[in-house]
Amino acid sequence: MLRRVTLFSLSKRKKEDEKVAKYIVKRFGAALLSLFIIITLIFCLLRLMPIEGYLGANVDKLSEEVIAAKLAAKGLDKPVPVQLFNFYRNLARGDLGKSWIYRENVDIVKIIKPKIKISAKLGAMAMALSLVVGIPLGALMARTKGKWPDKLGTGFIVFLQAAPSAVYFLFIQMYATKGTGLPMLYNDSKPISWILPIISLALPSIANYGMWMRRYMVDQMNQDYVKLARAKGVSNKAVMMKHVFRNAFVPMVQTIPSSLLFTIMGSLYVESIYSVPGMGGLLIDVIQRQDNTMVQALVLIFASVGIIGLFLGDILMVLVDPRISLTGKGESR
Amino acid sequence: MSLFRKGAVMEKASEGMADQLEKALRDSLPDDLTPEQVAALDPSRFEMAEYDDTLAEKTGYSSYSYWRSTFRAFWNNKVARFLLIALLVLIAFTIIQPHLPGQRPPAQIYDFDDGSVMRNLPPSHDFWFGTNAVGQDLWARVWSGTRTSLLIALIVAISDNVIGITIGILWGYVRKLDAFLTEVYNIIDNIPRTIILILISYILRPGMATMIISMCCVGWLGMARFIRNQILMIRDRDYNLASRCLGTSTGKIMIKNLLPYMVSVIMLQTALAIPSVISDEVFLTYCGLGMPKNIASLGNLVEEGRKMMMTSSRYQLIFPALVVTFITVSFYLIGNTFADASDPRNHV
């Protein structure tokens, strides 16, 4: 009998695995399609912009003949579909092209690589910090629900989410460096200069993690199994740690891969005030300079990151939470 | 569409529900009573009640009214009550402010008698919030900016709702559209929100219309997804099936059975849309893609004030920042409280 049960559950698991695989493949295909549509759309839209951006800084001082010669040399007199086709041909070889304006004639991959590294490094540290601070904060608030630590925490979280971050980041930079010996600007070789950017980067996520952790825990605290555990006489602490916290952490897991991946996008505010040479604001920068190849490349990267992040998050959830079954949910759609 | 991600909104709502439940639980089932408390209990409550025919007949009907319960639940929260009143006063004031006597037009530039501009005057009796770098009255500009930003926020929130609910219903009900809409949703949802905002603001010319359009483009997503999920979930619940079996019309099911479930979330979504629109506006302005600077908006005022932070003119930052913070905090808290209150499960 025991044997039969095992066999049954094994075959069920196998079926489940197939489902997961199928699901992954399907998701992957859809993701590729989304990427294709996004890139094509951006590519065409950028071609609708005025020509100034293609001609460098001196366009007003160029004569008509020179402008015409330049456009022809760049292939911009060709129809958009041809240009698009060339773009995809290069993309297929893993070549994102060269920047035109942001750093003239330099491979985009070469520009972006070190930036991603720095943003990811700081971002990962900030994320670690925010998890280490935010999760216990949320747990503490949930445990002391309605009492002053909870109220204080809520106030802190609401403030962080409500106040314009451009303002309080600058505030931190100006006042935290006064007399403390902390440098105002980031320096890759001096870890002490990383402190303030990391804290600034972490603050909003601390608020975020704290808020969600508290919510999930409070949610769990009302579940029947918690009542049962308490009725059984399990100590409050044990209930919290063993049951509530663990279960509440599961939904948090899902967001971690994408948050981690998104750190490579950098933070516009923080990186720009601390001179962190990362990705923050790069997209805006290249958009404003109309460096089309860079815009395409960045949109491609960010969209891919978004898709991969979601994807990993979902997979992770399936792995972490045994209750989730693709079959069940799939049918309810 | 991501299968496992609960709607963010749902989770926010569920917190409120959980709060209420827990409170009820605590109130009804005190963990351990002290001997004094035990002594204080009314012994008559432990006596057997006698059977009474008339009382037995009374069951089965309550004078439950959804909206009254909602408002009562909301009104019981002191902070929310206070914030609501303060917010209403603020909104009323922003609307009537230009019609009050002695108010200055926000775009008027003031000169001294010698022809120089009244720049950066600190707050005074004449100019309550001082003047800005071009000699405009900051008091008038803050309120005019609040008006602009609230107007944008309102338009965006309403269109988020309209677009979101329409698409959500279509998505949930019309099976043929499901795959297509799911794909559209995926495409938009896969790109970070800020990138969409930036791209749209860049491609169109910066201005109020662009800002509204770009925010609407990303705002309806959450709502539509939520409505769709709700429709799929609630449609086939037992009590709805029962209703349908008993001959209740679809319309009535929608209004009486489905809508109350959604009102809480729609309200919450609307309330949260307003602060997020305002912070998006501040963000876009920071990126240089905001509204024309001569139109006062909270984003513009904060951005202008930010440059003054380290000077004695920092009042130019403090006033608009206070308004932004206040509006955001109150909408956030009120929205959450109202969402809790409007959830019928909390009316027990």
Place this chain on the structure above:
Amino acid sequence: MKKYLALLLSVVMVIGLLAGCSGGSDQPAGGEGGEAAGTDPYTGIPYSSDTEYDYLYSAEMTSWNYLVTSVSANQKILANFVDTLIEYDNLGNIVPDLATSWEESEDGLTWTFHLREDAMWYTADGEEYAPVTANDFVKACQLVADVNFDSDMPDMLTSYIVNGSELYSGAIDDFSQLGVVAVDDHTLEFHLKNPCAYFLTLLTYGCYLPVNAEFYDSCEVENPTPTINDSGEEELVTNEFGTDYDKILYCGGYLCESWLPQEGITMVKNDKYFDADKIYITKINGKYNAQADSIAPEMFLRGEIDECSVTTNILDEWLNGDNAQYVHQSKSLGTIMYMLFNFNPKIEDEAVNNAYKAAVNNINFRRSIQYGLNKEYCLSAYDPYYAKDRVANLMVPSDFAIVNGKDYTEFGDLPELAKGFYDEAKAKEFRDAAKAELEAAGVPLPIQIPVFYNPSTPNMDNSFQLIEKQLEELLGNDYIDITVYAGPSTNFIGEVRRPGKWGLYEQGWSPDYADPATYFEPFGYGWTFGSQEYIEGEEYRTGYIYTEEDFKNFVIDDEDLVGTEQLVFNSLVEDARFETDLETRYEKFAKAEKYALEEALLMPYQQYNNGYIASKLALFEAENSMAGICASKYKGIHMLEKSYSMDEYEAAKAAWEADKAN
């Protein structure tokens, strides 16, 4: 172009501008090897013993290819790495640099330069690479004349040098036919299409810098996989010249020690440089910060950097507080901003457009605005304290073009015109006249005047708001109705100026060479601000100079022609442009300018500077030139103990001007 302006005008990189100078003969010799002793000759402030200069910048370099880039942020740095044939001293005199002497042929068509023999190319590490020879200039010019090299400024070369345009357009493809010849290693010849009086000043432009051919070729790398260029062709090799700091050679006073994009740049003195004794600042550390405007002042006060710009936002605080001892104006740049009328308006609302068109063709209307515009008041948005210093009343700045000791602005009636037109009573007279004439013609009043500001130019929005207020209050809301719109912060010119949706437009122009002609280019044939379509036709370029009489006699009777005075103006400019005798030439340009101003075709509005700064650089020791890249050199510049205060700045300026007058 928008970017050019934005970068040129808005950005914090004042630093580069205050750079180096060739150390005129009257300079006290600074201590050797950076051991600074002595004092600033103009104020007596002692030189600092610190010879390391730190600053914060917000515009990162986009290219190291000095032959290609016209972005000012790049040129400011690169000017210190690669020397020019000639340069300027701090009083603005042309002095030898890479060329020790030069002569012009009788017909003015051939210029011969004799190069110095001790100039060497160095790698970024400071290793000697090769001597700088005439061939390096030939190679560079041939590259610039190649359309595939994609230089930003080919016109600066191809329109002067024999066969330049033909090579650029591909009509001929043998680059040895270009009119730049290396007679021997140290003798260089330029063959010009036409005599050019100001040719020397062109040579300080990026496209006339040398490049070592061997090094250039060595930068060629094979693509691991052939990429497809935008024309759909496969590219097997890429030349990486000028993509990074170690992808160029150095022959200037500084070497680049390190450069991390968006992080910082470190420049060190090249001790082997032939003019090394004129390099006083031994090390220059630039730190990148996108928010430099807000952060640099605080860092300056904490002593972490030696220079910051003091934006209008914080100016009050600085000028009136303790910091007044540091803050002063920056030197005027050659950039002149003009307030333009739109002679070819395409305002979307047709009725508005027609009314505006009728008004702008009415001289009394234009004059009412010209006489009514209080520039000093409107410019107080840029500089509330010394707005007067910004006001420009002439098309060409003073101190820019000088012949035989006489400044261009002293020719003809220009001294009179330099006083400006602002006169409220007269403005009202012209308004009344214009009103009567326009009403008689059935033009509805008020005339709608849409104006656009560029959001990425600081203070421009405020300035336009002041213009709106000032003009409307003076001339009355029933006469004009100015509406200020925000343009897009990107593609401003493409979105606003070219489509012609504006009624008044503030447009800047920076000089390319030291001759008044450069300021007339945007208003002459083939170029234009505000009337492009109308002067493009070939028939008007036949060389025949139309006179006012011709228009009165309907020699040209095209009904679509608007602003016929423009053609007169253009003919006057053409007349002046081909004059080779400098005095007559300036005389003729002055005449054209007088015509343009008196007919109110355009209104010079302001002469740009970088606003207020606190800087320890002795900025009057910098090479003085409004055109070209030399003014960005740190050569000859000392660091001071303290930044000038406004008083010290004015004193230094006065002393410097006196020095110059001698």
